Amino acid sequence: MEYNDKVKNRLKRVEGQIKGILRMMEEGKDCKEVITQLSASRTAIDRTIGVIVSENLVECIRQMENSDERTHEDVVKEAVDLLVKSR
Numbered sequence: 001m002e003y004n005d006k007v008k009n010r011l012k013r014v015e016g017q018i019k020g021i022l023r024m025m026e027e028g029k030d031c032k033e034v035i036t037q038l039s040a041s042r043t044a045i046d047r048t049i050g051v052i053v054s055e056n057l058v059e060c061i062r063q064m065e066n067s068d069e070r071t072h073e074d075v076v077k078e079a080v081d082l083l084v085k086s087r
Contacts, residue, residue, distance in 0.1 A: 001059065006051075007048060007051055007052060007055075010044065010047070010051070011048060014041055014044045014045055017037060017040060017041045020037065021034060049082075049086045050083070053079050053082050053083055053086075054079075057075060057076065060075045060078075060079075061075060
């Protein structure tokens with residue numbers, strides 16, 4: 001699978017968030033502030049996972065038109081399994 005700039009930029013933003021959280025910890029910021037930023041980072045990662053899985057699902061279904069190896073049901077089940085494992 002090829003990952004587009006949109007997905008890469010999402011992860012670069014997460015990377016910036018994580019660096020910011022580390023800086024907050026080094027500065028001794030309040031626990032609530034750190035946890036809030038960690039939650040925001042986790043949400044951003046979860047959304048990125050969703051984007052990647054959905055784009056992959058679309059690509060797999062497109063490719064299936066040229067192949068009879070897997071059914072649509074198999075591909076969707078695999079995508080759902082990926083999402084479940086990510087949690």
